[in-house]
Amino acid sequence: MFMVKGEYANIKNLLRVRLKTNAKSFKWILILLGLFVFVPFVGTIVGILQSNHVRFYNIGDFSLTIFFGIGLRYFVLMLMYRSTNDKLSVYPQTNNSRFISSLLYNFIEVFALAAFVLATYLIRYIIVWVLTLFMDNVHFALDFDLSFIIVGFFVYVAYSLLIVATIELIGVILRKWTYYAIVGFTAALSWMIANFSTVIENLRLRISFPSNVLAFFIEESSLINFFIKAIVLLVAITAIAVVINRYTVYYKNQGRSLNKGVVLGCIVVAIAVMVVLPYIFFVRPIYMTQTTGTVTEGAIIPVDDFFSGFEEIRIDISHIPNGSNIEVRVENREVVAEVVTGARFFSNTHMNISGAESLRNIQGDTLIISYRPSFFQANGIMLADFADSQLIANLDGNVLFVDYVIENVQVVFLPIWGMARQFDFFNDRNIFRTPIIGISAGGNITPNVWLRVE
C-alpha cells in the first residue's frame, strides 16, 4: 500500500522505544497533575467534615483544564519534533515510520490522559459518596450518570485526538514549507484574534472568521453525527499529515536551523498584513447606538401585588395597645454560607429589614412579616434544593426577635466532560450547569424582610 516492506514492524518497535523512553517523564506529569487535583480535594474533604455552616464546593472541571493543557503540550512538542527525534536517530527508521510512530505515541498519551481524568473523577466521586453514607448533610449537586460518563469519555477523547492531529498537521506543514507556513499561520492567527478581540470591539473586519467552522463541531447535537464527523476528520487530517511528511526530507541539511531574523520578520509582516492594514483600509466601524434611558414614573404598587410571592409570618399583636412601639432585634451571625472553590465567596449575613418604622406607633392587630426565602445559587444550582432556610420570629413582650436558620448542608459540585454539553442525548439530565467555565454564584443568603402592621 503506502508502506514499505517491514515498516509495520519498524513502527511497532519505534513505538515501543518511545513508550519506554518517555514512560518516566510521563509518570511525573501524571503525579504532578494528581497533586494538582488531590491536594485541594483533601481540603474539600476536611471542609466537609469540619464545617458548621452551609458550604457549596465548586470543584472545577478537571477535564477542561487538561484539555487546554493537551493543546499547549502538543503544540510545544510539535515545535520540538526535530530535537526529540534526533535523540532516536541511532535506530533504523524511515521518514514515514518516524512520523507515524510519533503520532501514535501522542495518541496513546492522549488516551492515557483521558483515562487519568476519568480516574480522578471516579476517585473523588467515590470518596464523597462514601461520606454521604455516613453523613446526611452531604449532597451531590450533579448526578452520577454512567452512560454520560462513558459516552462523555469518548467525546473527550475524540476532541483531544482532533486537537493533536491538527497540531501535527500544522507541524508537518511548518516543516515542509517553513517560511511560507509561518507567514500563513501567523496571518490566520492574527485574523482570528482580530475577529474575536474585545479591544477592537467597535470594529468589524470585512473578512470575518467563518464562525461555522467552529460551529461544525460545537453545535452538533446528534451524538452519532458527531462521532462520524470526528472519525472522518481525524482520519483525513492524519492521512494528509502522513502524506505531506512522506515528501519532506528530514535530513535535508544536518544542523540547519531557522534563521531567527527571517522568522521574526515573517511574523511581524503577517501580523501587520492581517490586523493593521484592514484596520486602516477596510474597516466599516459600527457605532454604538445611543440608548436613551427610559424613565419609568414611580408607580404606586398595591401592597398585595408587591408582596405576592413572598412568604409570610403573621403574629397577632392585638394584645399590644395601639400607639406603642415594638422593637426589632436581629441576630447577627457569622458566615452562614459560602462557595468553596479555592476562592472563597462570602455571603454577608446581616439581614436586611425594612419597615421597622412601621412598628412604632402601631395601629393594628396583626404584625405581618413578609420575606423572600433566601435563595442562593452557584453554577445554576439552587441551594434551596438542599437546604431549607427558615425565618423565625418571636414576639417577647414588646420585642420582636427575628432570626433565620439554614440547615448545615455540604453540597459538592463535581462536573466532568464539560465540552460534551451540546448533545441532545444528554438533555434533561442533571449533569451540567451553565456556565461551563468559571463560577457564577449569587443570590441572597439572607432573607429580605419587610415588616408591616395591619
Place this chain on the structure above:
Amino acid sequence: MKINFDSLKPVYIQIAEAIEDDIISGILTEGDAAYSQLIIARGLNVNPATAAKGINVLVSKGILEKQRGSSMVVACGALERLLSERKEIGVNGLISSLVSEAVKIGVSESELIGKIKNHYKGLEGKQNE
C-alpha cells in the same frame, strides 16, 4: 611470536616465518593441527585476513596442508623441506652478508674461516659443560 610493524618485512611474511620457526623448533610437528587464522589474529591482534595471507604462503610452499573442513595441518616432510630451505637460502644469505662485510673491513678469507672454526669449537665446549 611477535610482529615487528617497523620492519620492511610484510606482516604476513613475518607470520609465515614465525610458524616456520615453530615447526623447526619442534613446537609444531608434522600432522599437528597448525594455528588457525583466528587463533593467530586473536593472539597477535592482527586482522584475520593478514593472518590468512601468511598461512596461504605456507600452503603454497607446501608446508601446511588444508584438511577436510577448514583446518590446516603441518604437511608431511614439512620439517625436512624447511631445514633444507633454510640451509640453502637462509644460510647462504647470511654467508653473503658476512663475506661482504668481511671484505669491507679487510678480513681475509682464511681469517674468516679460522674465526668460524673457533666459533664452532666454542659452542661445542659449552655443550660439553
Place this chain on the structure above:
Amino acid sequence: MNKIVKTTNLCKTFGKKHALSDVSVSISENSITGLIGRNGSGKTTLMRILAGKLDKANGEALVFGKEPMDNLAVLNKMVYTYHNVQYDQNLHLKTILFGYEAIFLNFDGTFANKLMRYFDLTGKMKYKSLSQGMASIFNFLCALSCRAPLTMLDEPVLGMDVTVRKSAYEILLRDYTEHPRTIIVSSHLLSELESILSDILLIDNGRVVLNNSVDDIRQSAYRIDGTPSAIGGYAADKKVIMQKKSELSSFAVIYEQCTEAVIESAKKQGLTVSPVRPEELCVFLTQQNKEAELECLW
C-alpha cells in the same frame, strides 16, 4: 568479493563548502576498513550519507546495493554510531539498551551487559552523567552488540584513555572474528588501529587519496636515509612524496613498490631502506607543506 558499499562520484556541499567531491570508493564484505583523514576532511559526511542520515548532493551511494536513506532493507542491517550520540539526557543506560534490543534484530543483550560490566558501567547510570570517555565506551559497546552486518564507528575511541582504547580494539577484533561483519572505523589515530585493519580509505578535503588494503599500502612506499647527494641521485627518476635535507639526517620517502630488488639497489647506493608506517604515509600524502611557516615561528 561482495561490495557492501559502493559510491560513484559522490558529492556533498554545505553551502559553499565542498564536503565531498567525486568520491568513488568500494568496501568489501567482512573487511575492516579504516576511514582516515584529518579533522574536517569529510569522514563524518561520508559515513552519514552511507548511514542514510544525510542527503547527498550528487552522485551515487549504494549500501548493500541500494540507496540507504529511508530504506529499511538497508538500515536494518547497519548501525552507525559516534562518540557523542544524542539520547534523551535523563535516560538510564539500561533504558537505552532496551531500545537497541527492541529495534536491532541481532542485538545481543547478554554480550552488551557483559561489556558494560567489563568497562565498569552500570545500567542505572544516567547518560548525561557519563564523561566523554565513558559515553564513547557505551556507544561503542552498543554498536558492537548490534552485530549488524555493516557496522560504522565514527571516532569511537574519542575520550578513551590508552588502556581502555587497547581493550576496545582488542574486543572489536575478537568479536569480529567470532561474528564476522563489515566494519568501517573512522579515526585520526591510525597507528593504534593499523594492526586490526584490512583496508584503509584516506580522505583529504573531500577527496579520496588512498583506497587500498593495508598490506598493499605498507608495501607502497619506503624511506631512504643517506647523504643528500646519494638521495638526490637515487630519487631523481622516482616519485618523492617527502623530503628532508639537513646536516644530521636526510631522508626521502619514495612512493613506489618496495621489492627485494629495490632494497638491493638502494643498499648498493649506500642508502638505508626502512618502511613507512601507514600512518606516516597518510600524513605525508595529506600534509599542507607548512615547513617554511614552521621555521618562521621563531
